[in-house]
Amino acid sequence: MRILVLIKQVPDSTTRIKIAAGGTDIDRTGVKLVVNPFDEFAIEQAVRLREARSDIEQITALTVGPAKAAEALRTALAVGCDDGIHIQDDAFAGFDELQTARLIATAVKDGGYDLILVGKQEIDLDSGHVGPAVAEFLDLPHVGTAVKFELAADGKSFTANRRVEGAEETVQVTLPAVVTCEKGLCEMRYPSLPNLMKAKKKPIKQVTAADVPDAASLFASVGGTKMADLQPPPSRPPGKVIPGEPEEAVKELVRLLREEAKAI
Amino acid sequence: MTDDILIFAEQRDNRIHPAALQLVTPARALADKTGGQVVACVVGDQIDTAAAAMNVAGVNRIITISNTSLAVYSATRYRTALVAAAEKVQPRVLLLPASFMGRDLSPRVAARLSAGLGTDVVELDLDGDGALEIHRPIYNGKASAKLTFARDRLAIATVRANTFPAPTDGGAAATESLAFTPGAGDDRITVKGIERAGGEVKDVAEADIIVAGGRALKNEQNFALLYKLAKELDAAVGASRAACDAGYQPHSRQVGLTGKTVTPKLYIAAGISGAIQHLAGMRGSKVIVNINTDPEAPLAQVADYTIQHDLFKVIPALTAEVRALKAQS
Ligand SMILES: Cc1cc2nc3c(=O)[nH]c(=O)nc-3n(C[C@H](O)[C@H](O)[C@H](O)COP(=O)(O)OP(=O)(O)OC[C@H]3O[C@@H](n4cnc5c(N)ncnc54)[C@H](O)[C@@H]3O)c2cc1C
Ligand SMILES: Nc1ncnc2c1ncn2[C@@H]1O[C@H](COP(=O)(O)O)[C@@H](O)[C@H]1O
Numbered sequence: 001m002r003i004l005v006l007i008k009q010v011p012d013s014t015t016r017i018k019i020a021a022g023g024t025d026i027d028r029t030g031v032k033l034v035v036n037p038f039d040e041f042a043i044e045q046a047v048r049l050r051e052a053r054s055d056i057e058q059i060t061a062l063t064v065g066p067a068k069a070a071e072a073l074r075t076a077l078a079v080g081c082d083d084g085i086h087i088q089d090d091a092f093a094g095f096d097e098l099q100t101a102r103l104i105a106t107a108v109k110d111g112g113y114d115l116i117l118v119g120k121q122e123i124d125l126d127s128g129h130v131g132p133a134v135a136e137f138l139d140l141p142h143v144g145t146a147v148k149f150e151l152a153a154d155g156k157s158f159t160a161n162r163r164v165e166g167a168e169e170t171v172q173v174t175l176p177a178v179v180t181c182e183k184g185l186c187e188m189r190y191p192s193l194p195n196l197m198k199a200k201k202k203p204i205k206q207v208t209a210a211d212v213p214d215a216a217s218l219f220a221s222v223g224g225t226k227m228a229d230l231q232p233p234p235s236r237p238p239g240k241v242i243p244g245e246p247e248e249a250v251k252e253l254v255r256l257l258r259e260e261a262k263a264i
Numbered sequence: 265m266t267d268d269i270l271i272f273a274e275q276r277d278n279r280i281h282p283a284a285l286q287l288v289t290p291a292r293a294l295a296d297k298t299g300g301q302v303v304a305c306v307v308g309d310q311i312d313t314a315a316a317a318m319n320v321a322g323v324n325r326i327i328t329i330s331n332t333s334l335a336v337y338s339a340t341r342y343r344t345a346l347v348a349a350a351e352k353v354q355p356r357v358l359l360l361p362a363s364f365m366g367r368d369l370s371p372r373v374a375a376r377l378s379a380g381l382g383t384d385v386v387e388l389d390l391d392g393d394g395a396l397e398i399h400r401p402i403y404n405g406k407a408s409a410k411l412t413f414a415r416d417r418l419a420i421a422t423v424r425a426n427t428f429p430a431p432t433d434g435g436a437a438a439t440e441s442l443a444f445t446p447g448a449g450d451d452r453i454t455v456k457g458i459e460r461a462g463g464e465v466k467d468v469a470e471a472d473i474i475v476a477g478g479r480a481l482k483n484e485q486n487f488a489l490l491y492k493l494a495k496e497l498d499a500a501v502g503a504s505r506a507a508c509d510a511g512y513q514p515h516s517r518q519v520g521l522t523g524k525t526v527t528p529k530l531y532i533a534a535g536i537s538g539a540i541q542h543l544a545g546m547r548g549s550k551v552i553v554n555i556n557t558d559p560e561a562p563l564a565q566v567a568d569y570t571i572q573h574d575l576f577k578v579i580p581a582l583t584a585e586v587r588a589l590k591a592q593s
Binding site: 015026101126129139145168231241263 | 381412515
């Protein structure tokens with residue numbers, strides 16, 4: 001069985017966001033880049049499957065991104081993926097999430113992957129489009145926001161739990177399939193130093209626009225949203241510190257919530 | 265493509281999702297500009313009450329797609345159903361709630377219909393050419409961006425809950441039903457079971473009021489204080505990651521970057537410092553209350569009201585005060 005893990009390099013969650021001139025992107029100078037936290041769960045899940053079973057032939061990590069994104073692939077390889085695919089071309093730079101999904105689907109459709117593990121969403125754009133869209137483009141079933149994953153002994157299906165409002169669903173899905181990984185599934189181990197060294201020798205295949213048949217026409221037909229006008233978040237009105245001892249303060253709070261904020 | 269605006273009227277167990285009713289407000293504003301109609305599509309099994317609720321919210325037309333195989337959500341079957349409705353209506357814009365279901369379903373539908381997609385939208389309008397443009401938070405709420413869509417293809421947006429009011433002045437919708445024809449391979453997903461989280465308290469993702477606790481609660485037992493307050497307020501209980509990781513609360517109650525994003529009308533944080541990853545999940549709340557002994561806690565910067573006292577004194581007093589208030593009215 002072959003597993004594909006989709007990963008993206010994103011600004012660390014503690015990054016202070018500065019908006020670049022032109023307002024179409026953030027200022028990326030000096031920003032610390034990490035593997036998207038939800039993608040860490042996907043990497044770890046794949047590696048745990050291999051540790052628990054004997055039928056996992058190959059775990060491949062794939063990213064679409066600039067040269068620097070190779071670092072994210074190296075992390076995945078150090079944690080236990082076998083090889084990487086790095087899709088990189090200036091022609092893909094302005095792609096939105098659906099176009100990226102289309103690109104990924106086109107690049108992997110003949111790869112024979114049985115299971116595609118994806119993060120629930122990126123922590124920069126917070127979209128969550130790529131997993132379900134890749135599934136649709138490849139005509140595969142998917143399970144979104146999985147918090148538990150169990151592969152059947154025969155490797156032909158799995159059950160997964162997903163959280164929805166107020167409930168947890170258990171679903172059974174036949175392979176091949178796509179799963180998007182949610183917090184709670186598993187936590188990624190730290191790669192050890194020897195494994196970081198070994199990862200440097202694992203193969204990463206480079207893919208450019210020339211390798212994707214009919215690239216231009218594929219992408220003209222989906223998505224195409226453009227981001228502009230980045231702004232700091234709408235500022236909240238300055239808050240009030242309610243004075244007095246706890247009892248008085250609470251009385252005043254309830255009055256304000258009722259009369260001023262009309263929240264209760 | 266027509267000038268109509270289609271709404272995915274999400275329901276579970278014949279109960280319409282409140283965020284689906286709220287979609288009627290922006291859909292109507294768009295339809296007033298395009299000159300089209302607002303059409304709602306309700307998908308499920310036994311969905312008469314849900315459809316009636318959509319009618320009250322004031323849509324022009326309701327399409328129901330009802331089938332026993334649609335009784336619970338499945339990404340493939342619901343995709344097939346919504347795609348069928350969209351192909352019938354040929355709308356200019358399709359709106360879904362930015363709920364678990366809406367966010368799971370919309371990328372598949374967008375991929376199938378070669379559409380553009382924007383998620384977690386808080387503002388939407390048409391530009392001079394009649395193309396959709398939306399505003400949405402990015403970088404976990406640390407910035408906001410405008411997203412423009414191509415004019416020549418369907419535009420899909422999922423809209424954040426509690427961003428718009430739900431209208432209640434409708435009642436005259438024309439209703440029609442559309443037969444469900446499953447697609448090849450739709451049956452590859454089977455829902456085996458649905459376990460509802462402990463019936464007496466709501467889930468943070470659908471509550472109007474949230475009472476959330478952090479590491480300062482010290483243990484699981486102390487969370488009972490928050491549950492008492494939540495009961496008086498008809499609220500859900502949330503928690504910081506520190507509180508969930510320490511086992512005080514299940515991860516399903518975690519609010520934040522790696523938890524749930526919530527936008528309730530009122531968010532009461534007790535003993536939560538307000539780390540950037542926590543703010544990521546709750547800074548879109550309408551009104552924020554901060555109960556923290558530390559005046560420097562970053563949560564104070566987004567809070568409307570702060571009480572700088574021990575939460576173990578404040579929360580019981582607040583519970584008593586709310587109870588007294590309810591007894592009066
Ligand atoms: C990749 C990543 C993802 C993350 N995702 C999330 C997430 O989704 N959600 C999340 O919450 N965090 C998340 N975090 C963790 C986050 O950085 C913080 O560690 C966490 O939010 C802290 O939780 P806390 O506020 O409960 O604890 P603390 O930071 O320890 O704060 C406790 C607060 O309680 C106050 N206090 C103490 N005693 C009392 C008392 N008696 N009365 C009143 N106040 C009192 C203190 O002054 C303090 O401000 C993430 C971190 C990373 C790196
Ligand atoms: N450029 C990319 N390369 C590889 N995987 C990606 C890329 N963008 C998104 N993904 C995957 O899709 C998930 C959801 O991303 P998004 O839809 O952009 O929020 C991420 O967590 C990744 O697993």
